[in-house]
Amino acid sequence: MIITTDEQLDKLKAIGRICAMAREAMATAMRPGMTTLELDEIGAKFLAGYGAVSAPVLTYDFPGATCISVNEEIAHGIPGNRVLAAGDLVNIDVSAELDGVFADCGASYILGKADKRLENLCRDGKKAMWAGINAVKAGGALADIGTAIGKVAKKGGYTLIRNLASHGVGASLHDEPGEIPTWPDRSERRKIQNGLVFTIEPFLSMGGQMAEQMYDDDEWTLTxxxxxxxxxxxxxVVATPRGAVVVTLAG
Structure with a gap:
């Protein structure tokens, strides 16, 4: 999606804020002993209350309103009977549609106290995302995003999952210009168009290189x-000549 009018931007900001608030509501409600399905139901109810529709359900008939990935799972986790426990690493990914416009956001959380290394991983994962966001500028290179993220990863001794990328969003959940590398990629030659709407979503890891399916009976969950x-x-985010405008903020 390319933003060309104030009306488009207002609609994008509206659904972006709803997605962010739903994710925060889920994170705040998360407790040991809760199932991931119970957590998902909180997000589903929140989205419905604002008239928003789950993007994974609308686009892919995904079996859950949100994606909830726990510990060894890193993306597209299906909400179900898995019981959350203290110390779990939980990723909550919320994307939704309202008035024909889509937005997408996600974050990883530690449920209670955890190993210091996990706390550092979360801290540095946020740094990596913001490094990518700060590299966005209309007319600049898309490759600058992955380069900036790669510097954070290298400094911390981390790896980046290299087959889960950022992507265009707005008119659909996965929109033009397609996938955008969140790792250093010398083959990426495209420029950032003014008004382009897309995600910044690095997967920072303590050794992982790729994402793959692990469960025979589950075509969605990735490890x-x-x-x-x-x-x-x-x-x-929306690309402008002055940098990125972030639309998935809860505040």
Missing amino acids: AEPLAPTVQYEHT
Whole structure:
């Protein structure tokens, strides 16, 4: 999606804020002993209260209103009977549609106290996302995003999952210009168009290189290969000559 009018931007900001608030409501309500389905129901109810429709359900008939990935799972986790426990690493990814416009956001959380390394991973995952966001500028190179994220990863001794990328969003959940690398990629030659709407969502890992399906009876849930703790932080942004406008903020 390319933003060309104030009306388009207002609609994008509206659904972006709803997605962010739903994610925060879920994170605030998360407790040990709760199932991921119970957590998903909180997000589903929140979205419905604002007239928004789950984008994964609308687009892919996904079996849940949101994606909830726990510990070894890194993306597209299906809400179900898995019981959350203290110390779990939980990723909540919320995307939705309202008035024909889509937005997408995600974040990883530690339920209670956890290993210091996991706390550092979450801290640095946020840094990686914001490094990518700060590299956005209309007319600049899309490759600058992955380069900036790669510097954060290298400094912290982390790896980046290289087959889960940022993507265009707005008119659909996965929109033009398609996938955008969140890792250093010398083959990426495209420029950032003014008004382009897309996500910034690096997957920072303590050793994982790729995402792959692990469960024979589940075509959705992805884990890191090799298995390693992995976090994802995601915002939807609009490119302008002065930088990125982040639309998935709860405040």
